[in-house]
Amino acid sequence: MAEIVGAYFTSHVPGIGGAIQRGDQQTPYWKPFFDGFPPVREWLAAVRPDIAVVFSNDHGLNFFLDTMPTFAVGAAAEYRNADEGWGLPLYKPVKGHPALSWHVIEQLVADEFDPVTCQAMLVDHAIAIPLELAWPDVTEWPVKLVPIGINTVQHPLPSARRCLALGRSVHRALSSWGGDERIVVIGTGGLSHQLDGERAGFMNPDFDRFCLDHLAADPDALTHLSVHDIVRLAGTQGVEVLNWIAARGALGPGAVEIHRNYHLPISNTAAATMLLEPA
Amino acid sequence: MAEIVGAYFTSHVPGIGGAIQRGDQQTPYWKPFFDGFPPVREWLAAVRPDIAVVFSNDHGLNFFLDTMPTFAVGAAAEYRNADEGWGLPLYKPVKGHPALSWHVIEQLVADEFDPVTCQAMLVDHAIAIPLELAWPDVTEWPVKLVPIGINTVQHPLPSARRCLALGRSVHRALSSWGGDERIVVIGTGGLSHQLDGERAGFMNPDFDRFCLDHLAADPDALTHLSVHDIVRLAGTQGVEVLNWIAARGALGPGAVEIHRNYHLPISNTAAATMLLEPA
């Protein structure tokens, strides 16, 4: 039987990629953020996952408004990164695990979710940066990917409750997967930030602390918030916390926090990193 | 307030388009099928809908397996037909009703459905043929379109229960729509047929009669069937009855049958036509 070793959460600001490429990890601006990662790397080295089920949102690389999914599940043999519009160096491709992807899709549809299935899918910085932060020195990622995309771009967004339920359905799938792989769940994005409008630059440590404090022990507390509440409290892009909520559901019923880092600002964003293990 | 005037259901076999173009409606082969439509036209002339909410499935024109939705809701200003691979004459474009589409999308997401929203969408014979059958002599369609696509191509398909619930959520949206339009709900496809495999040519009038007999008064009876049951009883393409089930849900709680026609074979298909009015 497969084992879910835990869950890893992190913000995914594009600028992090630039800092890595410039080697800025130890500069005063970046150090408080990157200092959150040695414990992540040690933990990953100890729990040795070989599959990553990643909840994230596309930033206009793979999806456009012509065909905008609420939930998209990748089922490809390989996921490539591509030019996101800034001509930056491309991130390494990630191998897929189509058999597990289809197993997840079967469970989701049986549980009355309505996913889009993607046998071809480009992945953007929202997946690549968390992998770069976790495994900075590898030539090939040690994990195969099952990517699950959540619409955080175009309202109506799925509710926090729906996202937690999505994650719990994924958990059922992972729990019944017959392989002997070790699975890490990853949630990326957030926390509070707002890039657009007169309120650009808004961050909210109170809200972020509420999320971080409840994620392990009481994730349902987050589902009392409407999407509109989350935008108000976390900013227009703070809704990316939906990825965290879904990932928390996929981890399983009980969880214990084993690591947390929180620092702002990184670019316009309050950046957080967290590790949970099944309780 | 908008009014839901009723629901119109019909099979959508591509060959029907050919028969129309050749003027074969009164040949012995086609007459028993086309004879089902004068009552449809009279009814439409009497109830004068100006919006059609159409449940159908794409046949590989707009969607491919790279990005395959479970449920797709169009929100375009216009929907064009395009070459479906056979170089046939194109069907007339259909004007959209984006405001109602978004209203439906908001309701669906609030009701925990996970639609793909399509601001650009090609429509195939599954939408065009029912319109051609309903309004054979118009130069422009008298209805604006809200198209709702259901995956009947790639398993896992949504269950009959899920499709009925989808339709009921759409009904809630239509019931709260503030416009003064007259809305007809349309379900297209089926009934029993199978194009692929050694069992190609399979039809099942017993199953079709069960569907037609229960559609108005007890649509939940159809939801006791799994998708696998429907394939077994109705054939691999007979699953298109899911479009009928969803459309029945969109009509509203009570319904009364006002017209039915059933004839087989049309091409490889048991063809059915039905009109329901709200009860």
Add this chain to the structure above:
Amino acid sequence: MPHPASPTETPRAIPGTTLFDGDAAQKGYQLNAMCFSFNSAANRAAFAADEEAYCTRFALTADQRRAVATRDVPGMIAAGGNIYYLAKLAGILGLSVQDVGALQTGLSVDAFKAMLLAQGRGQSYEQSIAEARHG
């Protein structure tokens, strides 16, 4: 009306029937992608002009290539082809839905059509196909 199974019951195989599921979708991806491309008249012409090159362009598997080359419709299905997409290839090959049905059932086209018409006269599928096979 037959007794419906529970929606969660483990499905039994359906004779003569392949479900186009994740396994098939994965296996058939290239073949179906090629068929999807046939929505374009230019692509249909390119296929007709050099079938081998066109199949290579879509990286068809050996099984898919062989099935296409020999117009082996059951082979295309076995290689992951989905009938909604294969119908576009059938059009290029000049095959009607009844031709495709005949190829899959092993009947002549006339026998396949007669089998459909027999069902139209109220005869069951089982009886109709049995008569078509054995006279």
Add this chain to the structure above:
Amino acid sequence: MPHPASPTETPRAIPGTTLFDGDAAQKGYQLNAMCFSFNSAANRAAFAADEEAYCTRFALTADQRRAVATRDVPGMIAAGGNIYYLAKLAGILGLSVQDVGALQTGLSVDAFKAMLLAQGRGQSYEQSIAEARHG
């Protein structure tokens, strides 16, 4: 932690904030489509070479065209632009996320950055933005 509203409560407007909803998605389609095209380096070059022609090709509305021509980021948002897509245009225009923030808040870039850093020192957003605006 503030008291959360019920998930079904009618939303109140959020100051300084536009939700990218169906209305915006409809209004902004062409502008966002143009921005989406900038994932391709060739398209970015084509825009740089002849901005007017490129905007025409994507059928931008007059409001969208004006906002792009004048680098008016709030105008782009008002015309339906979505920040996830606009970020690609911002890259072409040489604008960082902080530059974009400054343009929308009416602060200088330095003041915008200082406002972010003030929040990092534990000061509330409200206080930080008030100080940035009024010294």
